[in-house]
Amino acid sequence: MMRLFALLALAFCVAAPLAAQNDGGVDAPFANEQLSDPAQETAARDLMYEIRCVQCQSQSIADSDAPIAGAMRSEVRSRIAAGQSADDVRGYLIQRYGDYITYDPPVSPLTWPLWFAPILIIGFGIWLAWGRFKR
Known part of the structure; x- marks a missing residue:
């Protein structure tokens, strides 16, 4: 019984990848x-x-x-x-x-973070550096 179970498990391990392969054709x-x-x-x-x-x-x-x-x-x-x-x-x-x-992508309320976040992050970094060097 154990051999049959092992044989079925092995067959599944071999058959599953073969079934999952795609020929890449469209x-x-x-x-x-x-x-x-x-x-x-x-x-x-x-x-x-x-x-x-x-x-x-x-x-x-x-x-x-x-x-x-x-x-x-x-x-x-x-x-x-x-x-x-x-x-x-x-x-x-x-x-x-x-x-x-x-x-x-177009500028819209949905994409504002995509367009303006880098500017805000750079501005925040300059502000932090300015405060650090002022001391």
Whole structure:
């Protein structure tokens, strides 16, 4: 009985990682294919370098191999191929995923700490240093 349990545990330890593996492929039509129109492909590629991958968080969707990045690349290319402008596609992606996906988030009450906290921290440091050196 103990051998059967050990054998089942070993089989599970081997089967679980195999089942969890992903081939990295994306089932999106334009994820890794270029558009036939060079101008549209350039516009799509430029936009893909401006959009952050929501899974990797430090790579653009053009550089990321994550499945969600492939789906986002496909979405960008299909919308550009349908005639939408890069600004329209960027607006759609921001509406869907939030301001986080752009490397240049807009100034809004939600992002004020992101924009003004460094200035306040530097100002506080200068104020502390000024008081320290004044003594």
